[in-house]
Amino acid sequence: MFELPMIIAAAATQAAATADAGAYIGAGLMIGGGAVGAGIGDGVVTSQLVAGLARQPEARGTLTTWMFIGVGLIEAYAVIALVFGIIVLFAKP
Amino acid sequence: MAAHILAATLPIGEHWWVIGPSGSLWNIHMDTVIMSLLAAAILLLLGLYIRTHVTYAAPSRMQNAVEATMEFINGIIEDNLGRSPGTIASIALTLFFYIWVMNLIGLLPIPYFHSPTADVSTTFALALLVFVLMHIRYIQTSGLGAYRGHYWTRGFKAIVLNPVSVLLTVVTELSRPLTLSFRLFGNILAGEILLIVAGSLLPLEAAVVANVLINPLILAFGLFVGTVQAFIFTVLTVAYMAIASESAEAH
Numbered sequence: 001m002f003e004l005p006m007i008i009a010a011a012a013t014q015a016a017a018t019a020d021a022g023a024y025i026g027a028g029l030m031i032g033g034g035a036v037g038a039g040i041g042d043g044v045v046t047s048q049l050v051a052g053l054a055r056q057p058e059a060r061g062t063l064t065t066w067m068f069i070g071v072g073l074i075e076a077y078a079v080i081a082l083v084f085g086i087i088v089l090f091a092k093p
Numbered sequence: 094m095a096a097h098i099l100a101a102t103l104p105i106g107e108h109w110w111v112i113g114p115s116g117s118l119w120n121i122h123m124d125t126v127i128m129s130l131l132a133a134a135i136l137l138l139l140g141l142y143i144r145t146h147v148t149y150a151a152p153s154r155m156q157n158a159v160e161a162t163m164e165f166i167n168g169i170i171e172d173n174l175g176r177s178p179g180t181i182a183s184i185a186l187t188l189f190f191y192i193w194v195m196n197l198i199g200l201l202p203i204p205y206f207h208s209p210t211a212d213v214s215t216t217f218a219l220a221l222l223v224f225v226l227m228h229i230r231y232i233q234t235s236g237l238g239a240y241r242g243h244y245w246t247r248g249f250k251a252i253v254l255n256p257v258s259v260l261l262t263v264v265t266e267l268s269r270p271l272t273l274s275f276r277l278f279g280n281i282l283a284g285e286i287l288l289i290v291a292g293s294l295l296p297l298e299a300a301v302v303a304n305v306l307i308n309p310l311i312l313a314f315g316l317f318v319g320t321v322q323a324f325i326f327t328v329l330t331v332a333y334m335a336i337a338s339e340s341a342e343a344h
Contacts, residue, residue, distance in 0.1 A: 068321055068324065068325075069324075069325060069328055071321070072276075072321050072322060072324070072325035073276075073325065075280070076272060076275070076276035076279070076280075079275075079276065079279030079280050079283055080272075080275045080276070080279050082279060082283055083275065083278070083279040083282060083283075086282075086286070
């Protein structure tokens, strides 16, 4: 069996097992919600980019630059949700 | 690469050299400090090398690349500020190259290398720097009176609106360094976690498959994300400086 670098300790008591289950579900919801939001936002930005390119193909450089700026800003919150999910999953505060 | 699996024996978010009580806020992650000093040393050496070999006649490829990057970011600054870049160009370009090199160092298959930007201390320090610079720019441009005028105004009718205005302005100003730091930190940390997971996904006997197939994809993704995030940090810094530089009559 391969070894995960993170040792997931077996929960000894019922309370610890509930906390573990809650952590897994919570982290899954956080990461999933962030991914859905980022997907919708990126889709809107890219669709507007394609519409702008269809109107004016000469503006390719400027429009693509602004698309990357938009994607970076949109995925910020998805990534922040990911970081919180990882904190909940492994550090279990 | 076996080095990734070796480096993967560290738990996520742990540092291998910490000065001070571990687990508390008041410790120094010396491995992050060493990595960021290494990134700065690489940048300095690169800059000195290009500076001594600069020619007008037939520029080398590296000089071309650096000049193209500088022109690009200068163009962004001109778009946002509306006038020729001055001090802000130095700040923006330094931030871009430094954050770029810091993001990319973590992708090298050398054991115990990790990106200094995968540590929230580094990114928060950079965001705090931008925050302080922005407020100094505010005071430089409009003077202390207009600086206070962002928050509240005199007048009878403004007594009800002042708390709202103060609250909104404080929240806006505070959210900027927070989102700047967490955006960069989260993206680079996610890249490193991907590397660790890819290294440990298959049993060690099949590690060759991981080396050849999965690692290039993840490295390419990490490269892309590192560049984009450095660029976003720079663009946002320039935009905040532009907001801070507009004079009071422009409203």
